Ligand SMILES: Nc1ncnc2c1ncn2[C@@H]1O[C@H](COP(=O)(O)OP(=O)(O)OP(=O)(O)O)[C@@H](O)[C@H]1O
């Protein structure tokens with residue numbers, strides 16, 4: 122059975138792309154066949170991280186100008202990373218060119234949009250039936266724009282990532298009531314993932330230290346709350362949201378070494394012992410155990 126998981130948020134910059142790519146990489150490392158889809162069509166970014174200029178984009182597939190095997194390509198090869206074995210790592214990218222993005226903004230009429238949505242559903246079906254994917258991981262655009270909802274509609278599990286600032290909390294609450302209650306009603310399993318919560322930072326002097334030492338510091342900070350800033354309690358911030366039937370995943374602290382690195386991306390591959398990687402594995406286990 123193919124699991125289709127989408128990462129979404131109210132505001133931008135909550136970690137959707139980072140988490141989507143790292144979840145995909147963990148699953149590949151565990152031997153799964155995974156496709157990572159950039160459906161953040163208003164501001165695509167995945168191709169940059171993979172340092173790829175694809176010949177064809179998801180946009181071309183939607184417009185009947187590309188086949189499945191031109192759209193969903195093997196990226197493990199381009200990453201040239203043996204650590205990504207034994208699974209298979211595929212990705213589909215959105216076109217970052219100005220005209221391609223504008224095309225989604227102009228009004229083409231309901232028939233055109235319906236056709237494009239049907240084509241997106243077809244893409245999902247082909248990845249399942251022809252490519253036999255174990256997982257399809259989708260990065261979406263923030264908010265409630267047309268294509269954010271389209272992307273969520275083809276997923277079975279939705280992860281709503283958020284930061285703990287007041288604007289994001291208020292917006293996320295609204296999003297949950299306006300949108301997620303409907304998805305939950307129609308059978309999608311939805312989660313809140315609090316990302317970049319304060320309470321843990323690796324002191325600069327330790328960035329180059331051993332994984333073991335960094336881990337110990339992290340665990341101590343979590344257990345004792347004895348860190349520079351006290352860990353926020355997510356449940357108190359989001360009180361009352363349980364009514365929507367959305368579950369909480371293990372929250373992810375903000376790791377300064379990830380936030381301020383210009384190169385860090387697939388942390389789970391480059392640094393599997395980093396607390397980010399370990400927490401992400403816990404999160405994946407929480408998601409996988411929820412059968413549809
Ligand atoms: N847990 C974390 N700790 C520290 N930095 C993080 C964490 N998660 C994500 N980041 C950093 O936050 C920044 C934003 O992440 P990312 O681009 O994945 O967010 P996004 O939700 O996809 O943004 P957008 O909505 O603009 O597409 C990146 O620099 C990323 O490295």
Ligand SMILES: [Mg+2]
Pocket residue numbers: 137138139161166260
């Ligand atoms: Mg993004």
